[in-house]
Amino acid sequence: MTAAAGNLKVDGARLWTSLMDMAEIGPGVAGGNNRQTLTDADGEGRALFARWCEAAGLTMGVDAMGTMFATRPGTDEAALPIYVGSHLDTQPTGGRFDGVLGVLAGLEVIRTLNDLDIRTKHPIVVTNWANEEGARFAPAMLASGVFAGVIDLEHAYSRSDADGLTYGAELERIGWKGDEEVGARRMHAYYELHIEQGPILEAEDVDIGVVTHCQGLWWLEFTLEGREAHTGSTPMAMRVNAGLAIGRILESVQRIAMEEQPDAVAGVGQARFFPNSRNVLPGKVVFTVDLRTPDAEKLARMRYRIETEAAAICEGLGVGCAVEAVGHFEPVTFDEALVGNVRAAAEELCYSHCNIVSGAGHDACWAAQVAPATMIFCPCKDGVSHNEAEEITPEWAEKGTNVLLHAVLKSAEVVV
Numbered sequence: 001m002t003a004a005a006g007n008l009k010v011d012g013a014r015l016w017t018s019l020m021d022m023a024e025i026g027p028g029v030a031g032g033n034n035r036q037t038l039t040d041a042d043g044e045g046r047a048l049f050a051r052w053c054e055a056a057g058l059t060m061g062v063d064a065m066g067t068m069f070a071t072r073p074g075t076d077e078a079a080l081p082i083y084v085g086s087h088l089d090t091q092p093t094g095g096r097f098d099g100v101l102g103v104l105a106g107l108e109v110i111r112t113l114n115d116l117d118i119r120t121k122h123p124i125v126v127t128n129w130a131n132e133e134g135a136r137f138a139p140a141m142l143a144s145g146v147f148a149g150v151i152d153l154e155h156a157y158s159r160s161d162a163d164g165l166t167y168g169a170e171l172e173r174i175g176w177k178g179d180e181e182v183g184a185r186r187m188h189a190y191y192e193l194h195i196e197q198g199p200i201l202e203a204e205d206v207d208i209g210v211v212t213h214c215q216g217l218w219w220l221e222f223t224l225e226g227r228e229a230h231t232g233s234t235p236m237a238m239r240v241n242a243g244l245a246i247g248r249i250l251e252s253v254q255r256i257a258m259e260e261q262p263d264a265v266a267g268v269g270q271a272r273f274f275p276n277s278r279n280v281l282p283g284k285v286v287f288t289v290d291l292r293t294p295d296a297e298k299l300a301r302m303r304y305r306i307e308t309e310a311a312a313i314c315e316g317l318g319v320g321c322a323v324e325a326v327g328h329f330e331p332v333t334f335d336e337a338l339v340g341n342v343r344a345a346a347e348e349l350c351y352s353h354c355n356i357v358s359g360a361g362h363d364a365c366w367a368a369q370v371a372p373a374t375m376i377f378c379p380c381k382d383g384v385s386h387n388e389a390e391e392i393t394p395e396w397a398e399k400g401t402n403v404l405l406h407a408v409l410k411s412a413e414v415v416v
């Protein structure tokens with residue numbers, strides 16, 4: 001068997017056709033997709049995927065969170081499966097490839113093995129995680145979080161959308177509440193191919209991102225208490241100006257992130273002024289700092305520095321300052337052996353590659369809590385994602401899927 005040689009390839013045209021067929025379901029308004037989780041469109045997308053899996057001879061299992069697991073048996077009944085996959089749900093104004101590529105690339109790996117009649121010792125399971133995006137039901141990566149035991153099942157069911165509909169009720173309504181216990185499956189390995197969702201690979205003209213880590217993050221919500229006062233008649237020296245405090249804190253967040261280079265980012269994307277009137281100094285300002293790095297020690301230090309400097313700035317201005325941590329992920333270090341398999345696969349295929357850190361959260365980050373896991377990135381145009389304009393080339397998709405194929409075969413062990 002020459003599976004280790006670079007001549008074994010997937011059918012890139014077939015993969016692309018499947019991607020375009022899936023994109024027909026839940027079209028967006030600007031060429032992308034709106035196939036949010038547990039909507040009718042999600043149900044249609046699932047049904048199409050299930051039909052494809054059946055045609056490829058796979059056996060479908062569905063767990064109680066609605067995650068789909070399509071299994072190709074191995075030759076050794078005792079061997080734990082290799083899982084590949086990602087998510088078919090999208091943002092409300094999402095792209096055609098975020099998540100979808102990882103699921104359909106998994107299916108293309110299976111189709112290729114079927115075509116060439118290649119058997120593996122370990123079973124291979126193509127996975128469609130439910131509610132990765134978290135746009136309709138927060139938080140993101142909900143089903144994989146329950147699978148990994150970090151989110152409670154009943155809590156997940158109780159999550160509600162903007163119309164007050166719950167995850168549990170909507171899962172039953174679309175008919176995809178399975179009977180499998182969530183998290184009962186054991187994995188020999190988990191591989192996820194995903195578009196980078198950032199600009200690095202394209203800018204560097206690199207085919208494959210070998211993902212070594214996933215960033216940890218803190219979302220820190222600051223509430224600054226100033227004193228509402230007339231902007232015209234209050235002398236400068238007599239102001240308790242929460243608006244000035246946030247200005248200084250933003251500078252400090254920027255400086256701290258720059259001082260913690262490399263591999264650190266921090267910024268503020270959301271701020272609310274109260275009462276938000278042009279001639280009233282704000283009595284209150286609420287904003288969120290989003291800080292991320294793959295280094296656990298640095299993550300803790302950045303949080304400490306930002307909180308300490310913000311407190312000092314506020315104290316100097318007589319402004320009250322309270323902080324609440326409203327979101328947190330520890331950094332993830334992906335499995336060294338699996339990362340090595342991805343790198344070796346790229347080498348064998350003669351594709352350019354580099355190590356990369358995932359800036360976004362992924363199902364693989366939760367899978368890594370319970371199994372050896374890693375990810376493969378392919379470039380996306382201008383780094384644009386979570387946007388209907390998201391774009392990749394058929395060649396990028398094909399190369400990423402070829403790396404997935406070869407990495408999976410290293411774990412799944414080809415039977416000669």
Ligand SMILES: [Zn+2]
Binds near residue numbers: 087098099132
């Ligand atoms: Zn995604």
